[in-house]
Amino acid sequence: MTLPKPIQTYFTAQAPQDGAAFAAAFAPDAIVHDEGATHLGPAQIEDWWKAAFAKYRHRAEPLDMTEAGGKLLVRARVSGDFPGSPAVLTFAFALTGDHIQDLRIG
Template sequence: MQLPRPIQTYFTARAPQDGNALAAVFGPTAVVHDEGQVHRGSQAIRAWWLAAKAKYRHHAEPINIAQTGDKTVVRAIVTGDFPGSPAVLSFTFGLEGDRISGLEIG
């Protein structure tokens, strides 16, 4: 499956060593919506990602990709330390150039 480079980085980054690489694929005004919370800006997104990785020790394996208007939707099997694991979740990405401008996980 061919994912756009910033989305590929999102799914292949490993915590904590790839925290800076993960932050770099998000634009400075990017917004992430996850678990009812909103995280704005690449550094806040980095902090959210590191905290989620530490809490859930999860890994997401993409299973398909679709384009919906200007959004890229990746469905992935997410396995980790949370009730209902493994679960199939949708990751809806907005892209601006070679950076992620938005992400909604659900």
């Protein structure tokens, strides 16, 4: 499966050392929705990503990708330090050019 570059970066970046590359995958006005919270812009998104990794020590392995409603839906097996691990989650990405504009994780 070939993922668009910003989505590939999302799944391959290593916290915390790849923080700048991870943040650069997002548009300046990007939004991430996860666990009932909203994170706006690359700086907040990078902070959320680093904090989530520190808390859960997780990794996500993409399984498949489909397109629906103008979004790319990536199902990934997520494993880490959380109840129910591993779990299959859906990552709904909206892209603008070569950047992630919107991401909903569920």
